[in-house]
Amino acid sequence: MLIARxxxxxxxxxxxxxxxxxxxxxxxxxxxxxxxxxKPYVAVDTVDAGEGDLVLTAAGSSARQTTTTKNTPVDxxxxxxxxxxxxxxxxxxxx
Amino acid sequence: MLIARxxxxxxxxxxxxxxxxxxxxxxxxxxxxxxxxxKPYVAVDTVDAGEGDLVLTAAGSSARQTTTTKNTPVDxxxxxxxxxxxxxxxxxxxx
Amino acid sequence: MLIARxxxxxxxxxxxxxxxxxxxxxxxxxxxxxxxxxKPYVAVDTVDAGEGDLVLTAAGSSARQTTTTKNTPVDxxxxxxxxxxxxxxxxxxxx
Amino acid sequence: MLIARxxxxxxxxxxxxxxxxxxxxxxxxxxxxxxxxxKPYVAVDTVDAGEGDLVLTAAGSSARQTTTTKNTPVDxxxxxxxxxxxxxxxxxxxx
Amino acid sequence: MLIARxxxxxxxxxxxxxxxxxxxxxxxxxxxxxxxxxKPYVAVDTVDAGEGDLVLTAAGSSARQTTTTKNTPVDxxxxxxxxxxxxxxxxxxxx
Numbered sequence: 484m485l486i487a488r489x490x491x492x493x494x495x496x497x498x499x500x501x502x503x504x505x506x507x508x509x510x511x512x513x514x515x516x517x518x519x520x521x522k523p524y525v526a527v528d529t530v531d532a533g534e535g536d537l538v539l540t541a542a543g544s545s546a547r548q549t550t551t552t553k554n555t556p557v558d559x560x561x562x563x564x565x566x567x568x569x570x571x572x573x574x575x576x577x578x
Numbered sequence: 579m580l581i582a583r584x585x586x587x588x589x590x591x592x593x594x595x596x597x598x599x600x601x602x603x604x605x606x607x608x609x610x611x612x613x614x615x616x617k618p619y620v621a622v623d624t625v626d627a628g629e630g631d632l633v634l635t636a637a638g639s640s641a642r643q644t645t646t647t648k649n650t651p652v653d654x655x656x657x658x659x660x661x662x663x664x665x666x667x668x669x670x671x672x673x
Numbered sequence: 674m675l676i677a678r679x680x681x682x683x684x685x686x687x688x689x690x691x692x693x694x695x696x697x698x699x700x701x702x703x704x705x706x707x708x709x710x711x712k713p714y715v716a717v718d719t720v721d722a723g724e725g726d727l728v729l730t731a732a733g734s735s736a737r738q739t740t741t742t743k744n745t746p747v748d749x750x751x752x753x754x755x756x757x758x759x760x761x762x763x764x765x766x767x768x
Numbered sequence: 769m770l771i772a773r774x775x776x777x778x779x780x781x782x783x784x785x786x787x788x789x790x791x792x793x794x795x796x797x798x799x800x801x802x803x804x805x806x807k808p809y810v811a812v813d814t815v816d817a818g819e820g821d822l823v824l825t826a827a828g829s830s831a832r833q834t835t836t837t838k839n840t841p842v843d844x845x846x847x848x849x850x851x852x853x854x855x856x857x858x859x860x861x862x863x
Numbered sequence: 864m865l866i867a868r869x870x871x872x873x874x875x876x877x878x879x880x881x882x883x884x885x886x887x888x889x890x891x892x893x894x895x896x897x898x899x900x901x902k903p904y905v906a907v908d909t910v911d912a913g914e915g916d917l918v919l920t921a922a923g924s925s926a927r928q929t930t931t932t933k934n935t936p937v938d939x940x941x942x943x944x945x946x947x948x949x950x951x952x953x954x955x956x957x958x
Contacts, residue, residue: 484810484844486778486794491610491665493581495634497625498658499644507634507658509581509610509665515776515794515808523610523665525579525634529841530782534666539780539792539810544639544734544829544924545843549784552841556624556647556657558640559579562841563783563792570776570794570808571819586705586760588676590729592720593753594739602729602753604676604705604760618705618760620674620729629761639734639829639924651719651742651752653735654674681895681950683866685919687910688943689929697919697943699866699895699950713895713950715864715919724951734829734924746909746932746942748925749864769905769939771873771889800871800889800903814936815877824875824887824905829924830938834879837936847936848878848887855871855889855903856914 484539485512485521486565489532493525501555508532508561510540515568517576526559527552537576539563579634580607580616581660584627588620596650603627603656605635610663612671621654622647632671634658674729675702675711676755679722683715691745698722698751700730705758707766716749717742727766729753769824770797770806771850774817778810786840793817793846795825800853802861811844812837822861824848864919865892865901866945869912873905881935888912888941890920895948897956906939907932917956919943 487510495507506528512521517537526540529551538561540546546560547553568576582605590602601623607616612632621635624646633656635641641655642648663671677700685697696718702711707727716730719741728751730736736750737743758766772795780792791813797806802822811825814836823846825831831845832838853861867890875887886908892901897917906920909931918941920926926940927933948956 484792484842486808486810491663491670493634493658493663494661495658496661498634499624501643502658507579509663512807520807522607522615523581525581529784539778539783541841541843542828543637543843545832545841547640547643548786548832548839548841554643556636556640556643556655557579558636558638560841563778563780563787566779566781568776568778568794575776586758586765588729588753588758589756590753591756593729594719596738597753602674604758617702617710618676620676638732642735642738649738651731651735651738651750652674653731653733681948681955683919683943683948684946685943686946688919689909691928692943697864699948712892712900713866715866733922737925737928744928746921746925746928746940747864748921748923769887769937771903771905797902805902814879824873824878826936826938827923828938830927830936833881833927833934833936845936848873848875848882851874851876853871853873853889860871 484541487540488513489534489536499556515570515575526561527557528561532561532564537565579636582635583608584629584631594651610665610670621656622652623656627656627659632660674731677730678703679724679726689746705760705765716751717747718751722751722754727755769826772825773798774819774821784841800855800860811846812842813846817846817849822850864921867920868893869914869916879936895950895955906941907937908941912941912944917945
C-alpha cells in the first residue's frame with residue numbers, strides 16, 4: 484500500500500452507475516513523515532477519511548476487496564487511516 | 579484512478595472482435611488543475627466523454643468492471659467525467 | 674492501453690507449454706505521432722501484426738482476455754493495429 | 769517480487785475490518801546488496817518479519833494469495849525473509 | 864513481458880509454505896541486446912533457467928498461470944528462455 488495524504492476531492496455527475504454516492508478523494512503519495520512526494524490520484528474512500536488525513540491506499544484488483552468497492556470500476560481505495568508511523572524506532576508521524 | 583485529459587482518439591479496423599464499436603480515446607494524465615503531466619495512453623470510453631474533457635480512468639482488471647468492457651482485453655477505461663476538483667479548500671478545476 | 678511500435682521479435686524454444694506457437698513481438702511505447710519513447714517489452718500477437726506496425730497493447734490480467742492468451746502466463750498482448758491517431762483535431766499518425 | 773528492507777511499522781485504528789490484527793510494515797526496495805533504493809511502502813507481514821530484515825514482497829492480486837491476506841484489500845505482502853543473495857557467484861547479502 | 868537477464872539467486876528458509884522448493888532467481892530488465900537497464904527483482908523459475916540466461920518474465924496475476932506458481936503469492940515468473948532477438952531485421956541477441 485502507499486502512504487498518502489488526502490489533499491482534496493473530485494466531483495463527478497456523469498460516471499459509471501456503480502460509483503453512485505461513492506466519495507472520490509484526491510490523494511498524493513508521501514514519505515514516512517507524511518511529506519508529499521507523488522502526483523495526485525483519486526481513490527474511493529471506505530473509512531470516512533477527510534482532507535489532511537494520512538491514509539493507506541490499495542491499488543488494482545485489491546481496491547475492489549471492500550464492501551464499498553466490490554465489482555466497481557475503481558483501481559484505488561482508501562482502506563486505512565494512519566495513526567502513527569515508526570521508522571528505525573522513532574515516531575516519524577503521529578496524527 | 580488517474581485524473582486525465584481526453585486529447586484525441588484512435589481508429590483501428592483490425593482488432594480483437596470484442597472491441598468492435600468500442601470508442602478508443604487518447605488520454606494524458608493531468609495534475610489537480612487539469613494540466614497535462616503524463617504520456618498519452620488509450621482508454622475505452624464508457625461515459626460518452628469527448629475531446630477536451632477531464633476524466634477519471636481506471637486501470638488493470640478494474641477497467642473490465644463496466645458493462646462495456648466486461649471480459650474484453652482492455653486495461654484502461656474512462657469511468658467518470660470530472661465536474662470539479664477541490665484541493666485544500668480551493669477549486670482547482672471546474673468544467 | 675499503450676500506443677506501441679512493433680520493432681522486432683523474440684524466439685524461444687524452452688518456454689511454458691501454453692506458449693507453444695505464440696508469436697512474441699518486441700514493442701516500444703510511442704507518443705501520439707508514433708515516435709518511440711519507451712523501453713522494449715515483449716507482447717503476444719493476436720491480430721497478425723508485423724514489424725513496423727503501430728499497435729495497442731493491453732497489460733496485466735487484461736492481456737489474458739483473448740482466445741489466444743486465455744489462461745497463459747503472459748502479461749502483455751497486442752489486441753489492435755492502429756489505422757490512425759487524431760489529437761486536437763489533427764491527424765498525428767496514419768498507417 | 770521486490771527485494772526490500774523492513775524499516776518500520778504503521779499503526780491504524782480506523783481501517784477495513786478485514787485488516788484487524790494484521791501487521792503493517794513499512795518497506796523500502798533495495799538492490800541486491802540490501803541497500804535501500806526505493807520509496808517507502810506498506811506491506812502486510814505473513815512470515816513474522818521484523819525491522820531490519822531483508823524480505824521479498826509480492827504486489828497486486830498476488831498479495832492476496834496467503835491465508836493471512838485472502839480477500840482483503842491489500843496490494844502488498846511480505847511472503848519471504850531472505851537468508852542470502854548471490855549475484856554472479858558472489859554472496860552480496862547474508863543475514 | 865520484460866526481457867531480463869538472470870543475474871543470481873535468493874535463498875529463503877522462512878517463507879510462505881506454498882513457495883517450498885520454488886527456485887527464486889534475481890533478474891534485471893535488459894534492452895533488446897541483452898544489456899542490463901533495470902533494477903534487480905526476484906522471479907520464480909519455471910523453465911529451468913540459469914544464471915546468465917536471457918529470459919522473459921511475466922508479472923502480476925499472469926505470473927500465477929503456470930503449474931509451478933498457481934495460487935501462490937508470487938508476482939513474477941520466468942516463463943521462457945530467449946534463444947534470439949531480432950530488431951529491424953538484425954539479430955541483436957543470440958544465445
